[in-house]
Amino acid sequence: MKSLAEKIAPDAIKKLIPYQSARRIGGEGHLWLNANELEASCVYEGQQGAYHRYPDFLPDKLASAYLEYCQTHAPAMGCKAVAVRGADEAIDLLVRTFCQPGVDKVMVCPPTYAMYEFCADSIAVEALKVPLLSDFQLDMEEIISQLDVVNILFLCSPNNPTGNIISQTDIITLLDLAKDKALVVVDEAYIEFAPQTTVVGLIEQYPNLVVIRTLSKAFGLASVRCGFLLADDSVMDMVTRLIAPYPIADPTAEIALAALTEKGICQMNTQTDDLITIREWFASELNQLEIVEQVFTSSTNFLLVKFNTPICMYRYLCSKGIVTRNQVHEPALSNCVRITIGSQESMRETLLALKQMEAERI
Template sequence: MESLAQKLVPEAVEKLIPYQSARRIGGNGHLWLNANELESSCQYGEQKEGYHRYPDFLPQDIASAYLAFSQQGSEPLACEAVAVRGADEAIDLLIRTFCQPGVDKIMVCPPTYAMYEFCADSIAAETVKVPLNQDFQLDMAAIKSQLSEVNLVFLCSPNNPTGNIIERADIVDLLEAAKDQALVVVDEAYIEFAPQSTVVDLMREYPHLVVIRTLSKAFGLAAIRCGFLLADTSVMSYVMRLIAPYPIADPIAEIALNALAPAGIDKMQTQVGQLVATRDWFANELASLSIVDHVMPTATNFVLVKFNTAECMYQYLCSKGIVTRNQSHEPALADCVRISIGSRESMQETLQALKDYQLSA
């Protein structure tokens, strides 16, 4: 029986033979003369080991470790995992795999992460936009009315930049409606801040559900650019045809494996607990300011704040050396600023700057 992934994949990808790198082809022996590598390593600076050999063509150890982490406390998932160079590469891979340039479309629900539309634009795939409702939840009627036009639907939950969790019932409703229509991609970059809201368990029933994860946020490893794609075999078999020959460098793989070891996971969870406590304190303090119209509920490591001031608070905070993210370019987020949560001291400084503005206004 033809899978939805097979139905959606462009003919060029269907016929594509994955690049046969030396590591993918493999082999056994004691002299490795197949990959045009140096047989010994030059040492640069304080480098402690040689990097003259190419890494694994697919870093299976990291993928296995992440799959085990993602299904903690639940039954084994009916899916595969692959490590990629950040969640952004996962987005790009999915669009390049299942959208034919100039022909196919994706759907997004703004305000949301801008990378979905950017990646679609990069291959001349059109983006259908169905804005979130006033509660920043899905407009299910509008989504369903346009599902037949698109190959991929991208959701972010918890959502960036609003911070809220997309209601599970709506995601299930969408998965039902999209069964023979589109792949549903849920970006869970911030899921460690709200682990109870994950939808990975739904992959058992819905093979057209794809989940994106990352080590950049809660694990605090943004610099290593390591993300993960979780998908059914029917989906992953096509994604694997486009993935880079050596997607993860050995030093990155080592760091990722350490982060996903029990001690690393414990450290991450402790760090998340401390950050959430600081976030909630900061949000409560912000809500008491007269210059603040509203602090959006958040399940992430940031808060979205709507100000009621004549002056742009993003610019004001910049003048005090505090760089935040101006969200006013989004029609639904006029006068809104997104503030990432740092240390208690950093948030106290930010709060004091806003109090000083309030006193002088």
């Protein structure tokens, strides 16, 4: 029987023979003269390793290390992992693998991460929008009524920029309803801030579920550009036809592997706990300010804050040298600013600026 991935992938993708890079072809021998690399390493100033050879085309060690890390919160038996250049590349790959430009559609639930719509727009795939409800949960009725016409439903949990977790019961309902229709992609970029809510454990039961992860957030490796796609074999078979010949640079793989050791994960967990403590302290301080209308509950490393001031708080904070993220473009988030949680010192400075503004206003 045809898998859902095979059913929805455009014919051009199904016919595609993956690019046969030198590493993919492999071989055995003592002289490697097959990839037009230099045979000896050039060592530039400050360089530690040797980088004259192309990296693995799909670094297995990294994928295995990430799967092992996933097991700490959920059984990830039936799923495969592939490393990509950040979660952003995973989103782009999924749209290009499973949607035919000008024909297929995806669904997004704003306010959410803008890249889902951007990647769809970039190849003329229509993005149907079903806005979140006022409590930032899914509008199930509306989603279900349009599920038949999309190839991918993008969900984000915990969601950016609202910070909340999407109901797992709703996700399961959608996975059941979309079983023969659409892939349900759950972007878990912020999952380390609420690890018990992961849906990775459901992949074995739902081959139409794809989970996206990253080392950019809790692991603190945004500049390394490393993310992961977790899915059933049938999805991976299609995605890896399109993946770049050498998606992961060796220095990236080395840093990522160090982060995924027991010691690295322990360090990340401690950092995450500390950040959550700062976030909760900052939220309680913000709640005492008159200029703050609401601090939304967050399961991430940021807070969405609604102000009740006539002036734009994003611009006010910018004038104090504090750069946050304005949310004016989101109809549901008027007067809202998204503030990333930094060190206690940075949050103290931000608070001080807000208190000054409040004092000036009175």
